[in-house]
Amino acid sequence: xxxxxxxxxxxxxxxxxxxxxxxxxxxxxxxxxxxxxxxxxxxxxxxxxxxxxxxxxxxxxxxxxxxxxxxxxxxxxxxxxxxxxxxxxxxxxxxxxxxxxxxxxxxxxxxxxxxxxxxxxxxxxxxxxxxxxxxxxxxxxxxxxxxxxxxxxxxxxxxxxxxxxxxxxxxxxxxxxxxxxxxxxxxxxxxxxxxxxxxxxxxxxxxxxxxxxxxxxxxxxxxxxxxxxx
Amino acid sequence: xxxxxxxxxxxxxxxxxxxxxxxxxxxxxxxxxxxxxxxxxxxxxxxxxxxxxxxxxxxxxxxxxxxxxxxxxxxxxxxxxxxxxxxxxxxxxxxxxxxxxxxxxxxxxxxxxxxxxxxxxxxxxxxxxxxxxxxxxxxxxxxxxxxxxxxxxxxxxxxxxxxxxxxxxxxxxxxxxxxxxxxxxxxxxxxxxxxxxxxxxxxxxxx
Numbered sequence: 001x002x003x004x005x006x007x008x009x010x011x012x013x014x015x016x017x018x019x020x021x022x023x024x025x026x027x028x029x030x031x032x033x034x035x036x037x038x039x040x041x042x043x044x045x046x047x048x049x050x051x052x053x054x055x056x057x058x059x060x061x062x063x064x065x066x067x068x069x070x071x072x073x074x075x076x077x078x079x080x081x082x083x084x085x086x087x088x089x090x091x092x093x094x095x096x097x098x099x100x101x102x103x104x105x106x107x108x109x110x111x112x113x114x115x116x117x118x119x120x121x122x123x124x125x126x127x128x129x130x131x132x133x134x135x136x137x138x139x140x141x142x143x144x145x146x147x148x149x150x151x152x153x154x155x156x157x158x159x160x161x162x163x164x165x166x167x168x169x170x171x172x173x174x175x176x177x178x179x180x181x182x183x184x185x186x187x188x189x190x191x192x193x194x195x196x197x198x199x200x201x202x203x204x205x206x207x208x209x210x211x212x213x214x215x216x217x218x219x220x221x222x223x224x225x226x227x228x229x230x
Numbered sequence: 231x232x233x234x235x236x237x238x239x240x241x242x243x244x245x246x247x248x249x250x251x252x253x254x255x256x257x258x259x260x261x262x263x264x265x266x267x268x269x270x271x272x273x274x275x276x277x278x279x280x281x282x283x284x285x286x287x288x289x290x291x292x293x294x295x296x297x298x299x300x301x302x303x304x305x306x307x308x309x310x311x312x313x314x315x316x317x318x319x320x321x322x323x324x325x326x327x328x329x330x331x332x333x334x335x336x337x338x339x340x341x342x343x344x345x346x347x348x349x350x351x352x353x354x355x356x357x358x359x360x361x362x363x364x365x366x367x368x369x370x371x372x373x374x375x376x377x378x379x380x381x382x383x384x385x386x387x388x389x390x391x392x393x394x395x396x397x398x399x400x401x402x403x404x405x406x407x408x409x410x411x412x413x414x415x416x417x418x419x420x421x422x423x424x425x426x427x428x429x430x431x432x433x434x435x436x437x
Binding site for chain 1: 234235237239240254258261267268269271272273274275276277278279280282283284314315317318319321322324325328331332333388399400414417418419421425426429430432433
């Protein structure tokens with residue numbers, strides 16, 4: 001995926017393509033979606049661990065619907081029949097889901113937090129939402145590390161495990177929230193000193209962004225047309 | 231308890247975006263009526279990071295585990311800021327971790343946002359007089375409400391020819407699997423709010 005495409009165009013293209021993939025209903029389109037997902041994975045050089053949860057969910061849908069929907073048995077797992085209609089419906093959902101996950105990764109997965117926030121700002125979303133995104137991304141790793149340290153310390157003190165650890169975890173969370181409140185007050189003071197509230201100029205849409213968006217819309221239209229024709 | 235991409239029909243996903251946008255516009259208009267709306271921004275962002283990180287904590291429910299949702303706590307701490315904060319959190323989860331989905335962002339915003347706002351309303355009415363009861367109801371009730379919304383949306387979105395018996399079975403399994411989470415969140419919210427009321431009451435929207 002060319003790095004020259006701006007984050008705003010990437011977010012819009014992701015939405016357009018994701019909705020187009022969601023609109024696909026014909027089983028004949030499954031190979032096309034699989035190809036699209038493969039191309040997105042190749043372009044995005046996605047790490048496998050990012051797809052563990054979506055793949056597990058996709059398999060659950062195929063199995064769940066395969067076991068519960070339809071009349072035509074294609075396979076028996078012991079006494080339990082697997083139905084063709086359910087497998088087909090499950091595969092449709094699974095492939096749509098995995099294609100969208102791959103596309104979103106290829107287009108947005110490697111954007112930095114700053115680029116992501118700039119992209120949202122470029123879409124003219126309310127400043128409160130874009131600023132909140134920026135600040136959340138800025139402090140996320142710090143807070144995660146803080147919670148992980150507190151949890152490790154709790155375990156090293158031979159703290160209880162499982163359900164008995166719930167009150168301890170609530171206390172860790174409370175301490176984290178209190179620190180967050182303190183940090184927020186200092187941050188708000190710093191933001192005001194730096195002139196927060198001044199409007200951020202948003203760059204106009206460039207030719208590169210327009211071309212990327214036009215390509216995404218063309219791909220989406222082609223997908224929907226092929227689906228209706230299939 | 232996120233709706234993933236590709237499960238619900240496009241029309242439903244678009245309706246979810248519309249409803250979430252409406253609810254967020256209402257929340258933003260309420261926030262803008264505050265004396266200093268910007269002052270709540272860093273606080274909301276900080277709390278979102280904590281909730282975001284805490285939602286990765288797993289509660290063991292053999293044979294698997296469930297993750298904390300904390301929608302009720304977000305509503306109590308953030309008030310109207312909870313709705314934009316939840317949308318920001320869900321967007322980042324979809325893009326950074328592949329949890330939830332981009333097309334289902336609006337529907338997921340409703341699944342988490344409505345219980346958070348309900349918890350905020352409950353805390354505003356009952357929090358002063360019966361704080362522990364309000365905390366337990368807000369924490370556990372938010373999970374139950376989110377569960378109900380999630381189940382309803384999944385059932386609406388799945389293929390219509392799905393066997394009704396199988397639907398009921400799947401729904402029962404889903405509710406059973408999440409009942410421990412209702413209890414866990416109620417306990418966590420009660421303990422946490424007891425601490426916050428004593429140490430940092432400014433963290434509660436209606437302190």
